[in-house]
Amino acid sequence: MSDSHDFSTRAIHVGQEFDPSTGSVIPPIYQTSTFVQDGIGGFRGGYEYARSANPTRSSLETLLADLEGGAHGFSFASGLAAEDTLLRAVLKPGDHIVMGNDVYGGTHRLIDRTFTSWGIELDTVEMMNLDAVRAAVTPKTRVLWVETPSNPLMKISDIAALVEIGHAAGAIVVVDNTFASPYLQNPLAFGADAVSHSTTKYLGGHSDVLGGGLVIADDELAEKVRFLQFAVGAVSGPMDAWLTVRGIKTLALRMEKHSSNAQAIAETLVAHPAVERVYYPGLADHPGHDLAARQMRGFGGMLSLQLAGGPAAARTFAESTSLFQLAESLGGVESLIGYPTEMTHASVRGTALAVPENLVRLSVGIEGVDDLTADLLEGLARL
Incomplete structure (x- = not known):
């Protein structure tokens, strides 16, 4: 080959x-x-x-x-x-x-x-x-x-x-x-x-x-x-x-869909009043956007967001979605949601690497983007 x-x-x-x-x-x-x-x-x-x-x-x-x-x-x-x-x-x-x-x-x-x-x-x-x-x-x-x-x-x-x-x-x-x-x-x-x-x-x-x-x-x-x-x-x-x-064998197809879904979701959430900040390199105002555009061939399926309502809102949101399942890990065809400070990054609490307590991480899957967006908006509406 x-x-x-x-x-x-x-x-x-x-x-x-x-x-x-x-x-x-x-x-x-x-x-x-x-x-x-x-x-x-x-x-x-x-x-x-x-x-x-x-x-x-x-x-x-x-x-x-x-x-x-x-x-x-x-x-x-x-x-x-x-x-x-x-x-x-x-x-x-x-x-x-x-x-x-x-x-x-x-x-x-x-x-x-x-x-x-x-x-x-x-x-x-x-x-x-x-x-x-x-x-x-x-x-x-x-x-x-x-x-x-x-x-x-x-x-x-x-x-x-x-x-x-x-x-x-x-x-x-x-x-x-x-x-x-x-x-x-x-x-x-x-x-x-x-x-x-x-x-x-x-x-x-x-x-x-x-x-x-x-x-x-x-x-x-x-x-x-x-x-x-x-x-x-x-x-x-x-x-x-x-x-x-x-x-x-299907990595290329999946990464294209992960990336397009995450881009659409990031653009929707960035304007939501319950969201304080969205971290996604595909957004033009992301501090690493230009570098990512040169260094990568797409922006991927991972994004994080901080909730305006603080840690309580972040915990509630992480437990309020249905298509986005509450679980550790990432990168699968199904969408996952996590609360890093008590899940994937619990070991760095209290250190210089501590994750903001109002932060939620999304692993955006390859489901229909309208379904995923609706699931997140319904979760935010519960805050």
Whole structure:
């Protein structure tokens, strides 16, 4: 498959060759833990034991690398398992991480409550302020962790500029691309060293599988990750990998619908008297709108809003919708609503990363936009 092929074509075909023995269009799921050897050390296709490699997982890893434009793809049991493995591969005691001040709460928790106890230093900074990032970087900085669009305030960070800052300091630049997906944004094209995904979200796309992914450009870093993937073992199972591949086949279509639905909803809610502020990069007055328009191929399906009535109104609204179901996670075909301060970002309450208590996050699905808009307006009417 050539790079000249369209994204949708590659999403359907890369790593998905038909089964040569039967002609099955869909490759089989290799639901096995081990592989027969042709004599000691005689591995068929390089497969020995499912923790080291499995053909179904390999197909997903090949696909992830292709869609992100990287040399090496890795599939894990969860997004946090992917992040943990990458950080283990890079860091040693005494090293320093600079991270955005608006990131997924679980990412911050992983570093702040696990890696810091091993002697890793962490500083958070406003990633949209390049001077602040430069000031936060030290000679000990080994990782610049970027999340754009950010969770849940939808901040847009300049990947290319941050790569320049990070590389000048000798740090690797990692971009969590979960909110955008490879369809809307490819951080490696801007010079990033690694891309992380919660494949649970838009890549899987159907709220039925847990997983994580890494795509890496550098061979040396990839070998370190590959060793830890095998040695630590937080790999995705074959059924999880297969479900994720199945989801990716429709990623382009879904992201177009997610984006158009979210744009329409954001434009409706921004003028509503019960809404104090809407965070969506597709809005012209969003502070990152112009950068997002240059850096992304669409604005995605995530948006957040602050309610004028304060925390009580936000809680009531989050519990008042029907099509928007109250649940954690995002990126599925169905719409979800969440109250981040007590759900996805509860672990950062009381810190500099605390989320406004009147903020509600929407994962806009691919249902009919008129139905979704009516559901939200009915919820707001109850305030």
